[in-house]
Amino acid sequence: MSPYGTPGGFGTPAGPTVFDPATLPCDDNVNAYTFCVELKGSQWFLQKGKMIAYYGSMEFNGVGHGRLDRLVRTSFHSPLHASDWVVAEGSGKMLLADRAFDVNSYDLEDGNLTIRSGNLLAFQPTLALKQSIVPGFLTLIGTGKFVAASNGPVVFMEPPIRVDPQALVGWADCPSPCHHYDHGYMTGVMGGLRALTGLGGASGEEHQFEFVGAGTVLLQSTETLLAEQATGAVPSGAGVPGAGGTHTSPSQTAGTQRLPGQLGDLQRRFGL
Amino acid sequence: MGTAGYLRCVAMFRLQGSKVLAVDMTGDAVKAKNGSMVAYDGQMAFKKMSGGGEGLRGMVTRRLTGEQMTVMEVKGHGTCWFADRASEINLVNLQGDKLYVESSNLLATDAGLRTGTSFTGMRGASQGNGLFTTTVEGHGQAAIMSDGPAVVLRVSSQYPLTVDPGAYVAHQGNLRQSFQSGVTFRTLMGEGGGEAFQIRFEGDGLVYVQPSERNTIAGDV
């Protein structure tokens, strides 16, 4: 199905596929970049700024809206996130999209999936949203549908696998996410020399996230990350990762602190 | 395909993939966004034009409206390929009706189509795009750009449509626009985020929306 006009189609008023509420899909993709949600008196949580158009009558309320207190209490466990989310309710069809990134829906059945916070667009209230222990990630638990964006189609891989931090979209079930450092590279004479002088460059791949165990790892092709949504500060307390900081900055949450000898992007471009 | 195009001796628009417009020309001309040519074969000549509006009056309008789009005329024999920052390209066939498009989203038109500016009211202001939109009128093809492939939505009497201003690309047909407020933001912390604007379309016609939102001052939904 091509959404585009056929060349020279002078006979048709418009080449591309024209949608109306009857022909738009229900809770499915219109194309790779646009997702259509049908509301029949039901509710969806959605991130602000992701609704591009709708038919029908709908109401959008900030998550802090008093009437929604009960819903928020059962499904939304990320209070400091609240200002980024709205609840859509009513009846009709609405289109969701995010900066022309690929969007896809995922069904969870009594399951869990952890996803980079900037990638999550919308979810059904039958799912519970919680902050992950891993900074910058959110976990969805329960049964229901959610919609997420990715830079290019998402690729599903099975552990064991090592992943560039910036290519990680999320993971499902219980692989154990941990850091992996390429010690062979960082130590030894060359490693020391690089650390001291910055000469010789770095491969840029000294640090990965490692996943082992049963589950699925979701990958995207990117180094330009989707804007990190602040997951909110974690209450400070002993043993809570990331506690104490205010908002985790993108560079920290992405886990891309520069290692000694690893040069910036500008230098990379100029080959130094 | 499109023998009609050759008989009428107008440039043939075709898409090469979804992000490149190829125009086959046999001595005729097209108007295109300045600098959008990525390659050509054969012989081509380029000419800078003052803008969408014709003549002095168009120029003055441009000045006043602050619309920055500069247009070039490309004329020649061969194929010319156009693209702009990897935007998706959508072909629109016009048969005497009028297309309203954000000027930054117009890539190319048949030289025979008339382009002008139209007052859009508040929508332009809320997008920071100026108060005027480009109009394209006549018989022929136009290529409009969107960030991600545009979805074309039909508006009819029983199906009015509400669109986020940042996702709006273009519309054609007999449509009325009005503003409505979108979300009410009252959060737990009581930070009143204000209200967001949406555009409501009623009447009969088509609206092109893109799967992306420009930054607007209208607020987010």
Added chain:
Amino acid sequence: MGFREINSRMVEATVVPGQKLFSQRGAMLAYKGDVSFTPNMAGGQGGIMSMIGRRVANEDTPLMAVEGSGTVLFGHGGHHVQVINLSGDTLCVEADRLLAFEGTLQQGTMFLGSQGGVMGMVRGQISGQGLFTTTLKGHGAVAVMAHGGVFEIPITPQRPVHVDPQAYVAHHGDVRNKLSTALGWRDMVGRGSGEAFQLELSGSGAVYVQASEEKL
């Protein structure tokens, strides 16, 4: 061997002992198995002199040597990836656009628009176009990145092709190149502007052009 296209922005390579791959730094998305990534100190083949030459030409993208056994996913910045298979001919590509290529290919450097001589060089510098390119020669596969995907335009002796240097990605075949300008183009973009020239390619082969005037 070669690269398997997973989607428009990702390729998978199988690494086996004894067969080296080169990839741009930071291009690895994920890997399985026992694979090592080492910065390529020599700056590719050709030793120190060619490295200096390239430094001057701003065309030395640091490469990693990828060795071991396993599978590696490559991608970069969400850019589209195009796989080009070479069978004995030479591919000319800007080093910044190289995502990965097989170690069987020979690297070199060349300057586009050479018929322009010194003036051409100056132009290249002024316009910041960096028209020095890397050449890859031999048998093997190359994965090239582009902003918004690429399309291929055939070059035939009767039909030279003119390309906006900013949209140029790569070319191969028996192709001559020079900088030229179209009728009216210079008046339009302004004389001082670096965009005043197009890359004219003639001969027989193909040129890859991206759907954008944005450099990577």
